[in-house]
Amino acid sequence: MMERPKPDSDAALIAASLRDGGQFYGVFERHFGLIHRFIAARAGASSADDLASEVFLVAFRRRADYDLNAETARPWLLGIAVRVVAAHFRGQQRGRGLLRRVTAAHGDGSSPGPHARVDATTVGPELEAALAELRHHELEVLLLSAWGELSYEEIAAALRVPVGTVRSRLSRARTKLQTSLNGPSTGEPAPLMEAGE
Amino acid sequence: MSIDEQLQAAWRRVPEPSPDQFRQARGALGAAINSSPRPASRRPGRSMVLKVAASAAGLAAIVGLLVAALPRGQEGVPPASTTMTSPSGALSVSLLERPVSPGSPSLPRAVPDDVVDPASLRHVVTIGSTRYFAARGRLDGVYCLVSTEPITDVCGVPGEFGRTGLVASITPQSPKPNGGRLIVGLVPDGIEEVWVGDLRASVRDNTFAVDVPQVPNAVTLVGPKAPQVGNASRDTWARGTSGDGLPTVTVPIAPPGVVISPNPGGKTDSGSRIIGVRLLAVSATPSFTPLSVTGTTIEAVADPRWLIEVSNTGDDPLTGVVVTATWSQKAFGSPVIGRGTIQTIEPNRSATVEIPGPTLDRYAVGAPGMLTVEISPPPGERNTGNNGASFPLTMDFG
Numbered sequence: 381m382m383e384r385p386k387p388d389s390d391a392a393l394i395a396a397s398l399r400d401g402g403q404f405y406g407v408f409e410r411h412f413g414l415i416h417r418f419i420a421a422r423a424g425a426s427s428a429d430d431l432a433s434e435v436f437l438v439a440f441r442r443r444a445d446y447d448l449n450a451e452t453a454r455p456w457l458l459g460i461a462v463r464v465v466a467a468h469f470r471g472q473q474r475g476r477g478l479l480r481r482v483t484a485a486h487g488d489g490s491s492p493g494p495h496a497r498v499d500a501t502t503v504g505p506e507l508e509a510a511l512a513e514l515r516h517h518e519l520e521v522l523l524l525s526a527w528g529e530l531s532y533e534e535i536a537a538a539l540r541v542p543v544g545t546v547r548s549r550l551s552r553a554r555t556k557l558q559t560s561l562n563g564p565s566t567g568e569p570a571p572l573m574e575a576g577e
Numbered sequence: 578m579s580i581d582e583q584l585q586a587a588w589r590r591v592p593e594p595s596p597d598q599f600r601q602a603r604g605a606l607g608a609a610i611n612s613s614p615r616p617a618s619r620r621p622g623r624s625m626v627l628k629v630a631a632s633a634a635g636l637a638a639i640v641g642l643l644v645a646a647l648p649r650g651q652e653g654v655p656p657a658s659t660t661m662t663s664p665s666g667a668l669s670v671s672l673l674e675r676p677v678s679p680g681s682p683s684l685p686r687a688v689p690d691d692v693v694d695p696a697s698l699r700h701v702v703t704i705g706s707t708r709y710f711a712a713r714g715r716l717d718g719v720y721c722l723v724s725t726e727p728i729t730d731v732c733g734v735p736g737e738f739g740r741t742g743l744v745a746s747i748t749p750q751s752p753k754p755n756g757g758r759l760i761v762g763l764v765p766d767g768i769e770e771v772w773v774g775d776l777r778a779s780v781r782d783n784t785f786a787v788d789v790p791q792v793p794n795a796v797t798l799v800g801p802k803a804p805q806v807g808n809a810s811r812d813t814w815a816r817g818t819s820g821d822g823l824p825t826v827t828v829p830i831a832p833p834g835v836v837i838s839p840n841p842g843g844k845t846d847s848g849s850r851i852i853g854v855r856l857l858a859v860s861a862t863p864s865f866t867p868l869s870v871t872g873t874t875i876e877a878v879a880d881p882r883w884l885i886e887v888s889n890t891g892d893d894p895l896t897g898v899v900v901t902a903t904w905s906q907k908a909f910g911s912p913v914i915g916r917g918t919i920q921t922i923e924p925n926r927s928a929t930v931e932i933p934g935p936t937l938d939r940y941a942v943g944a945p946g947m948l949t950v951e952i953s954p955p956p957g958e959r960n961t962g963n964n965g966a967s968f969p970l971t972m973d974f975g
Contacts, residue, residue, distance in 0.1 A: 401610035402767045408606055416594040416602075421587070432594070433602040440609050503587040526584040557580045 390453035394446045408436050411457050418458060418527055422465045424499040431468055435461045458528045459538030462520050510560035518553035521546055596869055607671050670720045671766045672699055672711050672783040693721045701784040702761065709761050722763045761786045770799040852957040853890040854898060856966055857927055859950055860884045872969040877942045881934035887952055889922035896921050899953040902932045906946035913939050943973045
């Protein structure tokens with residue numbers, strides 16, 4: 381059963397914004413800083429303005445779908461941010477593919493460069509290289525945990541996957557990173573299968 | 578360094594968005610919000626209402642420009658005195674996010690560009706021969722109302738962290754011969770009606786105009802954002818809940834002694850001379866980070882200090898200008914108060930004073946606090962509405 385949201389909560393603001401869109405400014409003002417930083421760390425400062433803005437436009441359009449049991453909108457907004465950034469990278473990939481075909485047709489053999497998934501200026505080349513070894517969904521879980529400061533349950537809600545899947549992805553991501561950066565871990569081995577997938 | 582530590586170190590390097598980036602994104606969201614269907618108009622008794630208690634002088638601190646009387650015709654049932662909630666987030670004036678409409682009346686002849694950004698001026702209403710404009714203030718997060726004939730500017734912060742919660746004001750030196758007065762003012766987004774006694778005025782483009790028989794001592798704002806107009810950090814803002822469960826807040830809107838004057842903001846005639854000071858900017862050392870009334874995060878250091886710039890907007894040199902900086906944080910009961918004195922400020926010039934902030938043992942790292950800066954009014958100054966401001970501030974490692 382859904383309880384009435386606390387008056388100051390994001391849930392209350394979002395519920396009120398269904399009657400009066402201006403209430404949504406409150407959600408924006410609370411979370412824009414985090415969302416902008418999260419995106420800047422992923423896609424770079426030059427893309428962060430547009431993408432962070434896009435996150436809140438998407439959120440405003442979809443506010444009727446918000447689970448009012450969730451007092452804070454942070455997981456929801458970070459989930460949207462993850463998808464907006466993914467769409468941004470897919471667009472870049474398509475652009476690179478087109479560039480590759482064009483340059484190939486003109487005899488230019490230059491490489492389009494690695495598939496950027498985190499901003500190199502933020503994490504540095506070593507960590508960027510290690511993060512690039514992760515699978516996409518492992519990276520998302522790791523960054524939502526480390527940068528978004530979400531719990532397993534919140535990550536699961538943000539990505540719409542079971543909590544067990546979050547645990548296994550996070551474990552695998554850490555193991556891979558440990559190996560890439562420092563050599564094999566002496567800790568517990570990562571699960572062999574992803575729960576819930 | 579562990580993986581988590583490396584990720585955290587990387588995260589700390591990611592800068593906060595600038596006020597311009599914030600404003601730009603907010604504007605884009607505002608366009609989407611403004612194009613969404615508006616809610617149906619609410620009866621005041623059923624709305625979230627902000628009851629603003631105001632002294633006669635303080636009323637204008639909310640908003641007003643008092644000028645000629647207008648015909649009446651805005652009567653109705655006064656809203657119930659009710660409502661409250663905890664504020665969340667600074668409010669804004671969406672009007673200023675929109676482009677200037679073509680055919681907008683010409684700008685004032687002499688824009689007080691030390692106070693307002695002339696490029697942001699938006700015409701809001703013309704009454705008689707007087708035109709009114711809204712504009713962004715030079716101080717981040719501040720909005721101003723500018724009138725012509727005479728050129729007058731009044732500024733304030735329409736958010737929870739402001740001194741008034743609304744936009745600052747001017748009070749008439751004397752009423753019109755028939756005793757009637759017109760209040761014109763700016764209100765934050767999400768306010769739909771303004772009640773003065775039993776008179777009601779609708780808000781359009783963040784602006785209202787209401788004719789009143791005399792200066793009232795209370796103004797009631799009605800609208801879905803009314804609960805957010807307030808200042809949670811100030812005990813003086815009484816809070817409660819109405820009978821039907823809606824939140825209420827009663828806010829003193831200006832310090833005593835504010836007098837509305839037709840002189841340019843912050844100045845007051847004293848005989849034939851003008852006397853006035855204005856808070857121009859506040860920054861924190863050692864990073865020299867400008868503080869914003871909408872909130873700032875700075876690096877936690879052992880002995881932060883505040884750099885406070887004050888301008889002399891009057892005709893004569895000022896001496897011994899006392900500036901007070903008060904740091905308060907919920908985790909600590911008593912505030913940390915620092916004072917500094919500026920020996921001399923020449924007319925139309927500014928000077929900066931450095932005041933010590935809290936030492937590391939007097940503030941909580943990573944927790945929000947509030948820095949309130951006040952300039953003691955020089956003798957003879959009557960409009961003190963721009964002598965101070967409050968700055969939400971977090972000091973954090975990073």
